Amino acid sequence: MVRGSKVSPSWSVAAVVSVNKAGALFAFSLFVASLTAACQTGVGDASQSTKPSESPSSNEAGDVVAQFAEHVNLDCETDGCLRSVTFLGAWGLTELQAYEENNQTIDNGYSVWQAYYATQNRYARVTVTVPDVEPRDPDGFSVVVNNPGTVGVAWHCAPGFSAYGTGLAGTFGARGYVGAAVDYPGLGSDGVHPYLVKESEGKASLDGLRATRHLMALLDIPLKDKDAIVGLSQGGHATLAAAELHATYAPELPIMGFGAVAPSSLYREQWTPYLQYEGPHMVFNALVNYAWHQHYNIDDTDSWAEGKRDEMVALLNNHCLFDMEGNGLYDVLPMVPTEIFSQELIDAFTQDDLSEFPAFRQGFEDNRLVGFESNASLKVFQGTLDELVPLSASDQLVTDLQAAGTDIDLVVVEGGTHADTCFGMLGYVQTGNPLCFAWLDDILSP
DSSP states (O other): OOTTOOOOSSTTTOOOOOHHHHHHHHHHHHHHHTTTTTSOOOOOOGGGTTOEESOTTOOOTTBEEGGGGGGOOTTOOSTTOEEEEEEEEEEOHHHHHTTOOTTSOOOOOEEEEEEEEEETTEEEEEEEEEESSOOSSTTOBOEEEEEOOOOOSSGGGOGGGSHHHHHHHHHHHTTTSEEEEEEOTTSSSSSOOOTTOHHHHHHHHHHHHHHHHHHHHHTTOOBOSOEEEEEETHHHHHHHHHHHHHHHHOTTSOEEEEEEESOOOOOGGGTGGGTTSOSTTHHHHHHHHHHHHHHTTOOOGGGBOTTTHHHHHHHHHHOOSOOTTSOSHHHHSOSSGGGTBOHHHHHHHHTTOOTTOHHHHHHHHHHSOOOOOOSSEEEEEEETTOSSSOHHHHHHHHHHHHHTTOOOEEEEETTOOSSSSSSOOTTSOOTTHHHHHHHHHHHHOO
């Protein structure tokens, strides 16, 4: 265990990661980078998606299909409308089978597309994998949106700029579903990413599904009226936020289930006791401090250590959570609280009195997961060996949601850790995938 750290009940504060766990997560980041052959993506922004291509079947990444021009609008503002469409490539079954996990088969190849779309007066991006086979159901394919976990808040940290985004979509695209992985607003798009802001994440997820369904219509890919949304960690928080908003924000979307894997609950009481202790959880506190002050338009000067604000903000805006060369946020941010935060903020957290820090007071109030009604199947999948979001945290969340009237179940995955419980990127063994996909196949079956 990291020297001087205390174990907290949730990754949200503590990620008080053991040396072995940190090494495993770094190894995972290296693995992500190794999948470029089957998970290639292009780097760019919405304005780059204007160059016509000769054919939608081209395998050349970055091509844009010319005949879509009349159906996309860079200035569209309707939530879920397409601002651009880019073709990234296609990979056959034989190529993808090189990345087959030992507990789950790959069933088909897929093509990869990216689309920028409007959401909440901003824009976001979705990476989409489309199976190269006929749908199992004569009515068409189901879409499964996979919400990513924490990558940072910097523009270039967007999963869609790496194999990570395509891998998250590909775990479904290679198994008979249209897979979609969201880049939340501010990741690969303008503005600061509203990290762990429930409304932003939830609506971006729902609008990502809207955009994916619009894209499938352009591609003449048949869809049936049965979709799902899933996600890990921050993505689990986004998934349950989307479930809460579904009935009022996007009731037309035919979502049959929401599956949150080790979700961050944003329970204030799981954050405030631990800011006084050094450890890797400082990264998440720093991300929230910056993102929430920006989101609520509140000056953050008094929250940072004296003279450190510009340095900390620069690090957050130029580094991602992980980095191949050892320049990730875990590497460059201090692990000692007083080297990042003001003593006033540390004391406020320790005493659980946030009256002088309204961004945190409002943030914990707005973004805590709370009970709601839903007709969809709701699951929280939780690994027993998860050190970032322990089983006790998810058990408490599900108990609280059930007490508030939400029909939701906790599914325990024996031996699952934070990175390998369910629905991770294609090619990375997921301990619980047979169990989790059984639930998915059941709710999306004809």
